[in-house]
Amino acid sequence: MPEATNLHRRTFLAGSAAGAMTVASSARAQSPAAEAPKPDAGKPDAGKPGAKGLPASLAWKDPNAFIVHSNQTVETKRGHTGSGVITPVGRLFIRNNVNPPPDSIVADRDAWRVEIAGVASPRTLTLAELKRIGLASVATVLQCSGNGRKYMQDALQPGQTIPGTPWTVGAAGCVIWSGVPLKAVVDMLGGPAGGVKFVTGTGGEDLPAGLKPKDVIVERSVPISTLDTVLLAWEMNGEPLPLAHGGPLRMIVPGYSGVNNIKYVKTVALTEAETDAKIQAASYRMHGVGEKAAPTQPAIWEQPVRSWITGPLDGGAAGRTVVTGVAFGGMHAVARVEVSTDGGRSWTDAPLVGPDLGRYAWRHFALALDLPAGRHVLASRATDAAGHVQPEDTAPNGGGYSYNGWRGPAVRIETT
Numbered sequence: 001m002p003e004a005t006n007l008h009r010r011t012f013l014a015g016s017a018a019g020a021m022t023v024a025s026s027a028r029a030q031s032p033a034a035e036a037p038k039p040d041a042g043k044p045d046a047g048k049p050g051a052k053g054l055p056a057s058l059a060w061k062d063p064n065a066f067i068v069h070s071n072q073t074v075e076t077k078r079g080h081t082g083s084g085v086i087t088p089v090g091r092l093f094i095r096n097n098v099n100p101p102p103d104s105i106v107a108d109r110d111a112w113r114v115e116i117a118g119v120a121s122p123r124t125l126t127l128a129e130l131k132r133i134g135l136a137s138v139a140t141v142l143q144c145s146g147n148g149r150k151y152m153q154d155a156l157q158p159g160q161t162i163p164g165t166p167w168t169v170g171a172a173g174c175v176i177w178s179g180v181p182l183k184a185v186v187d188m189l190g191g192p193a194g195g196v197k198f199v200t201g202t203g204g205e206d207l208p209a210g211l212k213p214k215d216v217i218v219e220r221s222v223p224i225s226t227l228d229t230v231l232l233a234w235e236m237n238g239e240p241l242p243l244a245h246g247g248p249l250r251m252i253v254p255g256y257s258g259v260n261n262i263k264y265v266k267t268v269a270l271t272e273a274e275t276d277a278k279i280q281a282a283s284y285r286m287h288g289v290g291e292k293a294a295p296t297q298p299a300i301w302e303q304p305v306r307s308w309i310t311g312p313l314d315g316g317a318a319g320r321t322v323v324t325g326v327a328f329g330g331m332h333a334v335a336r337v338e339v340s341t342d343g344g345r346s347w348t349d350a351p352l353v354g355p356d357l358g359r360y361a362w363r364h365f366a367l368a369l370d371l372p373a374g375r376h377v378l379a380s381r382a383t384d385a386a387g388h389v390q391p392e393d394t395a396p397n398g399g400g401y402s403y404n405g406w407r408g409p410a411v412r413i414e415t416t
Contacts, residue, residue, distance in 0.1 A: 057103075058094060058244060065091040067170065072096040075170035081310045081326060083364060085354050086139070087173030089237055092245065095144045095171060097218050097279065098205035100243060101264055105204070109240060109248040114232070118200075118270030120190025127234060127249055134184040137176055138231055138254050139357035141328045144171035145257040145284055145300045149400030151408025155393070160289050162400040169308045169409050174326075174362045177252045179233035182268065186227065196270035197224050201251040204264035219277040220260050220284075222253050222301060224270065229254045232265065254360040255331040257300050257402070259284055274299075287398040300401050303330030305390050307337055307365075307382035308409040315414040318373040323350070328362035329384030336383040337365040343377035343410065344392065350380070359385070371415050379410040 053068035054061060065080040074094040082091070105112065110128035150166035165171075182199070186192060203218035222230075231252040234241055241247035246263030253260045259279070274280055274295070284300040285293035307327035327337045333356075338347040350367035365380070382390045393405035 057100070060090065062088075062090045066093075069165045069167075072099075073165045073167075073171075075165075075167055076173065078169055078308075078310060079313055083310075083324065083354075085174055085357055085361060085364065086176060086237055089175075089239070089242060089245065092142070092173040092175065093144065093171045094244060095165075095258060096205075096263075097259070098203075098207065098216055101204055101206050103243050105264065106240070106243050106248050109234065112248045114249060114265055115267040116185055116189055116269075117267065118193050118196050119186050120193060123189055125185070130180045130185065130232060130249075131234070133188055134180045135178065136181050136231060137178040138229075138252065139174060139176045139361035140252065140254045141303065141330075141360065141362050142173055142175050142258055142261065143303060145259050145401045146399070147171035148306075148394070148403030148405075148408060151403055151405065152394065152396040152400045154408075155396055156289070160396070162289060162396060162398065164400050171258075174328075174357075176237050176357070177231055177233035177250075178235035178238070179231045179249070179252070181228075182230040182232055182251075183228050185232065185268075186270070192224070192227075192270045195272045198222065198271045198274055199224060199226055199230055199253075200267075200269045200271045200275050201260075201262035201265050202267040202269075203262045204266040214276060215278045217277050218259075218262060218279055219275045220262060220280055221271065221274040222256060222260050226253050226256070227270075232268070255302055257284075257303050260301060284399065284401065286401065289396050289398050291398050293398065300399070303328075304402055304404040305329045305332070305334075305382050305384040305388045306404040307334075307380040307390060307406070309339075309378045309380055309411045312378075312413055313411055315416065318371055318415040321369060321371045321415075323367045323369065323378055325350075325365055325380045326362045327352075327365055327380065327382040329359065329382070329386075329388070331359070332384035332386045332388070333359035334363045334382055335385045337363075338381045338383075339365070339367045340379045340381070341369070341371065341376045344379055344381075344407070347381065373415050375412065375414045377410050377412050379406050381406045 055071040067075040076093045112127040115124045147167045150168050153162050198221040200221040233250050233252045251262040251265040281295045282293050285297040287293045287297050309325040311324045327334045337350045339350040340347050350365040352363045353366045354364045390406050393407045394403045
């Protein structure tokens with residue numbers, strides 16, 4: 001539970017006092033200027049095809065920053081991570097399980113309606129009403145559950161397969177979300193109903209015709225212990241939440257993998273049991289390679305500690321070099337990062353640089369050193385505040401989920 005948990009309109013939800021900061025007032029968040037459409041507001045560019053393979057709906061993003069796997073899976077290139085803590089929306093990855101709804105839903109953002117159930121006084125609230133309940137912000141790492149899947153796929157034995165997009169490290173970014181704490185909404189509606197054990201969010205994606213809704217709907221349940229940290233967010237990095245990233249309203253579960261952060265959220269229910277939707281019951285479960293996912297297996301919820309190198313990515317002149325990267329702990333703050341230039345035979349502590357935006361955000365690290373001429377394997381290894389150390393590798397699983405090894409994303413360069 002974050003230390004900063006009061007529900008005043010100038011609250012920043014973070015994991016430590018050092019991460020706390022004020023944000024703009026709710027009056028600014030509701031101002032016409034803040035709600036005005038912008039070129040990067042997530043609306044399709046109706047008359048133009050996407051540049052360099054980007055779908056037309058993402059033509060507003062930086063076309064040079066991505067690897068396009070499909071219209072629904074767009075990965076940020078490692079060299080475009082940047083050295084600032086916050087990932088610009090124009091360079092943030094895309095992952096959708098179902099086609100997004102039409103952009104008409106962000107034409108009048110304040111009219112969006114979300115049903116709150118499993119409370120003493122269930123009610124449907126508009127976004128405008130949510131904005132009058134409270135305002136908080138939290139910086140989190142948004143990461144696809146399959147980020148790093150390629151490294152698992154590369155490690156398979158002959159005859160084995162792991163389906164899914166071969167993400168490397170680019171299905172992740174660090175974002176500041178602003179919205180109302182779910183706990184404030186629940187308290188206003190009389191508190192949780194008896195016996196609830198989960199927070200269940202339902203997305204508003206367009207469902208394909210002819211299929212059973214529960215087979216395709218994006219509906220996820222997370223433990224009720226998250227109630228104190230869940231945010232119903234309408235802003236991303238200080239701007240109205242783009243449709244492409246879940247606008248006008250998204251359920252944010254800090255520290256949890258991306259699939260649990262429900263886009264276009266239309267229902268938030270406190271429930272006694274997990275949803276029986278396929279995406280919860282038979283997907284995003286930790287199962288063995290070749291096995292079928294089942295509700296009895298662990299759900300893909302909390303993110304593990306992880307880091308990777310962001311530079312240098314190419315060889316160059318021998319001599320003074322700064323090795324940089326990002327590190328995060330999922331549910332815990334990053335406590336330490338080590339860097340190796342010899343593929344893990346030896347390690348050196350790397351200083352954390354830049355602002356600390358709380359335990360759910362990533363930290364940049366930078367180590368200045370002298371690299372002699374020759375071949376080098378650059379790797380990073382993070383340790384979180386709870387003592388969890390990033391492993392050398394992650395054993396493959398049937399979904400290619402939660403990879404956090406340091407060996408896979410290591411960078412090989414040659415200096416002269």
